Amino acid sequence: MDTAASALRHRPEALLLDFGGVVFQTRKRPEGRAHVARHLELVLARAGHTVAADTLRASLDAGLAALKDWKNAAGRRLTPAELDHRTIWTDFLVSDLDAPVREVLAGSASELLARMSTLLSEHEVRPGIRELLATADELGVRVGMVSNAHSGRSHRTLLREAGLEDHFGVQVYSDEVGIRKPHPEMIALAARALGTVPERCWYVGDTQDRDVVAGRRAGVAAVLLTRHHHTDSPPYPVRVRADAVHDTPEGLIAPLRESVPAAGGAHGRAATGPGPRARRSGDSEASRLPAALLLDQGGVIADSTPTPDAQRAFAERLAARLRRAGHELAPDTLLEAVLAGRDRYRVWKGAHPEGAAVPEVSPRRFWCEFVGRDLSPRVRDFLYAESAQLMVEYARAKSHARMRRGVPEVLRFCAAQGVPVAIVSNTVCGRAVREELDRFGIEHLVGAHVYSDELGRRKPDPATVAAALTALDAEPAHSWFVGDKPWRDLAAAHRGGVGTTVLVRGGSAGDERIDAALTGVEHERPTHVIDEMDDLLGLWTPAGLPQHS
Incomplete structure (x- = not known):
């Protein structure tokens, strides 16, 4: 028996597929x-x-x-x-x-x-993929995605729109896990998340320099290639070789079906431009208009209420996904883990002194260390691999946001007057915040976005404010910041050199805390306190500025 036939003789416990060149062909x-x-x-x-x-x-x-x-x-x-x-x-x-x-x-x-x-x-499902996935389901072979990607988010959407998402127990994308093929941990992570090891997996890619090398380094049972754009023309010589090369994924179906299940193995398992210019400093020294308006999101743009039913539904969906990957956990167990993880995150935030550098937690750490702390190592591997997507789904499920009064009017006024606007928000998921802004119909009125999970720093770190001011090319001293937490929003604004700070009531800070801030420490002291967002217009318009409806 030749080497290739020997490698393909035993049925894998998991079939790991690349995205482009295997599941999809691109043009x-x-x-x-x-x-x-x-x-x-x-x-x-x-x-x-x-x-x-x-x-x-x-x-x-x-x-x-x-x-x-x-x-x-x-x-x-x-x-x-x-x-x-x-x-x-x-x-x-x-x-x-x-x-x-x-x-x-x-x-x-x-x-x-x-x-x-x-x-x-353009992305099109490759010939034979649907049949290959159906065969894997029939044989009880779990399937995972392992792909170098600069937008795993886009890949997940394409997979879902193609009707293929439910065939995959786990999806591992390089931008979500922080490493890229040929790093062997890409494959090892997917294998562990599916409850197995690389030695019991087949890996299918389309490149020699990344996919074949990654498979060999990880020690998979077999490495296969399906030809695509660069399969036969690597950028440099590659020593290792694939066990088999097929023109399309159709060629994988017969070897998988003909493979022999290992005793107690997978068989029978249930299927599952311009040059530099002067920075904006306002129309004139006498102008009441800000050079730029920086807004917090929670408590300023929107109020949120917890949604326990949606959180439970999220736990049920997570349980179903884990089941596809070979892990049985009750939804109640997962919900308890998520809530405990949220509490650990709060403790973690409180343990960081509110000094110059205040870090934000990564999705990988949140789900693997905080949520998964008391779960099994392989479940933690699953949470690590899926952390970016889980963070989005959790953010959507944990609460429902309602836009505060006056926000659209303020944003439209700024657009009419040429005042650029940025959102500066502490959040575990900036993507979910953008979705809320779009749902409110105001996203197009925002010029720049600074979210702590994307920047890696959280307020009161002045790096958050500096990023927004740089994006809007605005002079700090002539800019305004509106927040609802003096100890976080105003502290960041003052440390970032913002000239005018505004506290809005009705957010996280109670009236007593806001009133105390008026005579409190300097870096938490507001220039103005307002009851609702449209009160900003009264601060800007009395000096003869035109009103805009």
Whole structure:
């Protein structure tokens, strides 16, 4: 029996698949980069920056070329790390543009990368994939995704829209776990999350330099390739070889069906631009209008109420997903773990002195260490792999937000007067905040977004305010910050040099705490206190400024 036949003789406990080139075939859209450039032009215009689409296209072309070189170089490394979303924009895609432009795009890095993925390429399910997944279900072989991606979010959406999501017990994307193939931990993590080990898995990819090397380093039972764009033309010679190469995933069905189940193994298991310019400093010294308006989200833009029924439904969905991956946990057990994790997160936040640098927890740490602390190691591996998606789903489920009175009027007034607006919010999921803004119909009125989970720092760290002011190219002394927590929002604003601070009642701080702040420590003392958001208009308009409806 030859080596390849021997490797494929035994049925795997799990089938691990790459995304592009295996599950999906991709084709570059001829006008894709032009569409991306025009979209970026609109995003920047919201923040008050005029950058021509041609300028953005040239920067994008250079950045994508550099990014391709970086990816190829990473393929030679033993344990390559993945780039974070902000770095992709600031150091690659628009590194030659002005700092305010870079900061606006970095503030919406994840959102823009997800949009760019589908603008640049068409995605089509490859021949044989549906039949292969059905065969794996029939044989009781669990399936996982292992993919280098700069937008796992986009990949998850494409998989769901194709009707394939429920076939996968786990999805491991490099941007969500912080490492990239050929790092063997990508494959090992997926295997553990599915309740097995790499030695009992088949791995299917489409590249020699990343996929075959990753499979061999991880020690999988078999490495297979399905031909795609670069299968036969790696960027440099690769010593290791695949056990088999097929033109399409159709060729994988027969070997999987003909494989022999190991005793007690998988068989029978239940299926489951412009040059530098002066910073904005307001129309004139006499103007009451701010150079920029920075807003907190919770308690300022919206009030939230807990939704225990939605939290329970989330726990039930999580239990179903874990079941597909081979783990049996009751929804009640998972709900208790999530609530305990939330409490541990609060303790963790309180343990950090509110000094100059205040970190934010990563999704991986939240789900693996805080939620999964008392769960089994393999369940923690699942939570680690799925942490980015779980954070989004949990954020959607934990509460329901209602927009506060006066917010649309303030934002429309700012748009009419040319006052740029940024959201500066502590949150475990900036993506969920953006969804709320879109649901409220006000997202298009916001020029820049700074969320602690994406920046890695949380208020009262002044880095949050500095990022927003850089994005809006605004002078701190002539900018305004509106928050509801003096110890967090106003402290960040004062440390960031913001000239005017406003506390709004009805948020997290009670009236007694707000009243005490008026005569309290200087860095928590507000310039103004308002009852509702539309009271801001009264602070801006009495000096003869025109009213706008």
